[in-house]
Amino acid sequence: MPDAVVVEGLSKRYGAVEAxxxxxxxxxxGEIFALLGPNGAGKTTTLEILEGFRTRDAGRVEVLGRDPGDRAEGRALRERIGLVLQDIAVExxxxxxxxxxxxxxYYPSPRDVDEVIRLVGLAGQERRKVKALSGGQKRRLDLAxxxxxxxxxxxxxxPTTGFDPSARRSAWQNVRDLRDAGTTIVLTTHYMDEAQALADRVAVISDGEIVAEGTPSTIxxxxxxxxxxxxxxxxxxxxxELPVAGLPVDAVPAEAVPGDGLVTVETRKPTEALHELxxxxxxxxxxxxxxxxxxxxxxxxYLRLTEHGAPEHNTRRSTR
Structure with missing residues (x-):
């Protein structure tokens, strides 16, 4: 089966700035793919091109086998993708x-409304007006x-902006359930623990370029x-007084950090070092x-890969 999303040599420029x-x-x-990067790194532009909101200058992009930049494909593609943006305008x-x-x-074969309400954790809130929802509940509505x-x-x-820790864990399970049911998910987040918990693969974009890609455990x-x-x-x-002589030869002992008073020993042989200490x-x-x-x-x-971040060029657009 072809990949759900294919991006090759994608480029986009705003005047003199190559975003x-x-x-x-x-x-x-069926994969959860996290695209991570600081504001202004090119992440938003890349996603808006994939979603069909912005045109590209160069490169090849396919989303579910279609070109999101082709207006003739727009309706067919919109019926097969879902969007949970940072700010969605609702009545x-x-x-x-x-x-x-x-x-x-709006869709030819939608899910059952009550099923979706239960899925996102809004059971019991069906009759509440949107304006009366808390920030976390509005985010659940966005997911619905x-x-x-x-x-x-x-x-x-x-997806979990404004959630308390319990609600975040519940939302994570919702995302996993969607993936397990066959939905492909492209995730952006500034919470690294969220990317660690959810993503099958991660790509880090910095200053308009992918600087690393891999699984969360190997990237x-x-x-x-x-x-x-x-x-x-x-x-x-x-x-x-620490037993430095008995530590593995590659061990790097560090001074106690003034802030937390902890000593750090770095080594590729932690079992030996821990035994000695x-x-x-x-x-x-x-x-x-x-x-x-x-x-x-x-x-x-992530911080090491993005320490030389670029200034922000654009703002994520809100839509519905």
């Missing part, structure tokens, strides 16, 4: 059910409007980076409080 330069990536059917005096039912009429047409491809732009070399062992230095002990502590009757072992997080990698 997107030779961007290429694919999104497989404030309609009820939740009226709003979703109205949008259901995005999926009511039973799309083959769903664009999710910052930017996360899987082969040095592990970090962090702990609080025992009372009365100095960094110089904990053994030393036990022999001296010490406790390594706040002890953790991890590798650079997705956020660490």
């Amino acid at each position: 997107v330069r030779g961007v290429s990536f694919t999104v497989g059917h 404030p005096y309609l009820t939740v059910r009226e709003t979703i039912a109205r949008d259901a009429g 409007l995005g999926v009511i047409g039973d799309p083959s491809l769903l664009f999710l732009d910052e 930017g070399g996360r899987d082969i980076a040095r592990a970090r062992i962090r702990f609080a230095l025992p009372d009365g002990c100095s960094v110089a 904990t053994g030393w502590a036990l022999r001296h009757g010490m406790v390594l409080d706040r002890l953790t072992v991890d590798r650079p997080s997705l956020e660490d990698v």
